[in-house]
Amino acid sequence: MRAAVLEEHGEPLSIEDVDAPEPDPRGAVVEVEACGVCRSDWHGWQGDWGWLGLETQPGQILGHEPAGHVVAVGDDVENVSEGDHVAVPFNLGDGTCHECRRGHSNTCENVMPLGFVPPVQGAFAEQVHVPAADHNLVSLPDGVSSVDMAGLGCRFMTSFHALAHRADVSAGDWVSVHGVGGVGLSAVHIADALGANVIAVDLKDEKLEHATELGAVETVNAADVDNVAAEVKAIADGGANVSMDALGIETTSQNSVQSLGNRGQHLQVGLTTQDEQGMISVPSDAMVMQEIEFIGSLGMPPTRYDEIFRMVATGKLRPADVVSETIGLEDVTAKLEAMTDYETEGIPVIDEF
Structure with a gap:
């Protein structure tokens, strides 16, 4: 089969013919019909996350937002069948550890x-x-396309879990989203669907325009203001109730925390680069005085995807609206290179392999 293989960090991926996988007894093989290209792939391509024990090695096939149909299952698989239309979460659990048994497979041991x-x-x-496979694969609703659901395995469900499960977002709350790439645009759309008033913050007007189309009621171009946090506070009448850093650099994380009003909640979703290596300073005194919460959020347990699907069925959520373009496997390196300067918008999806 054809695959895009990492040969060296930061260098073009190699399009190669490699052996097709065989299912282990508890596993399944999915024919990939669509796969998003995510900033997390960029991190892996750059060789980030050694501080987390996750530095990718040569020979690795990247890609973690697939949707497609099951073509083979292992002998011990009970609930997945050949032909099932599925999405695959990026944070695969083993299904047996303490966290998985408690419904928190996104933080599987x-x-x-x-x-x-x-x-x-x-x-x-x-x-x-x-x-x-019985634990990790998520059956997709009838009638949806793999391209429309490709971002579901990472960016869309990550934003949903953060806003719907980790934070307390209520109707009429002010929610600011700092960085409106794929995760951020998903967060804007989801927060709007949950009834919040959303403020989108970014450096590029075209991304802010897209955020407006997805439900942002106000936008802030960080390149045009002296103090992003003060601008958000002015719009939100004293500060946001919930704020998300969807990028993962020190500036956006600090702006997010400082955008909050009293008893606000900061959601850290973006992961850091070599510049921060997982360490970002925070305004701790202000957090104490304002009783601000700093909340980490990772992925989403597959057992809760039905919440998204019920909102998709009624038109409240439209994951397809965050998909920006479809590309071929040969185009992946160009998209990763564009991410270095934040030049991609929404979710690019591979649909030609």
């Missing part, structure tokens, strides 16, 4: 991040193997 470590080769390929 033996988590396997799809496309970042050798045991789980990624989905920039014609097929991908998914371990613990």
Whole structure:
């Protein structure tokens, strides 16, 4: 099968013919019909996250936002069948640990991040193997396309979990989103669907325009103001109730925290680069005086995807609106290179392998 393989960090991916995967007893093989290209793939391509033990190695197939149809299942798989239309979450759980049994498989004690470590080769390929298939695979509703659902395995569901499960977002709350790439645009759309008033913050007007189309009631171009946090506070009549750093650099994280009013909640969703290596300073005195919460949020348990699907069915959520373009496997490197300067918008999706 054809796959895009990492040869060297920061260098073009190699399009190669590699062996197709075979399912292990608890696993399944999915024919990939669509796969998003995510900033997390950019992190892996750059060789980030060594401080988390997740630095990608040469020979790794990246890609962690696939959707497609099951083409083979292992002998011990009970609830997944050939032909099932599925999405694959990026944070694969083993289904047996304490966290998985409690419904928190996104923080599985033996988590396997799809496309970042050798045991789980990624989905920039014609097929991908998914371990613990009964636990990890998510059946998609009838009538949806794989392209429209490609971002569901990472960016869209990550934003949903953060806003719907980790924070307390109520109707009429002010929610600011700092960085409106794929995660941020998803967050704008989801927060709007939850009834919040959304303020989108970014450096590029075209991204802010897209955020407005997805429900942002106000936007702030960080390049045009001296103090982003003060601008958000002025719009939100004293400060946002919930604020998200959807990018993962020190500036956006600090702006997010400082945009909050009393008893506000900061959501840290973006992961850092080599510049920060997981360490970002925070205004701790202000957080104490204002009783601000700093909340980390990772992925989403697949058992809760039905919440998204029920909102999709009624038209309240439209994941397809965050998909910006479709590309071929050969175009992945160009998209990763564009992410270095934040030049991509929304979710680019591979649909030609």
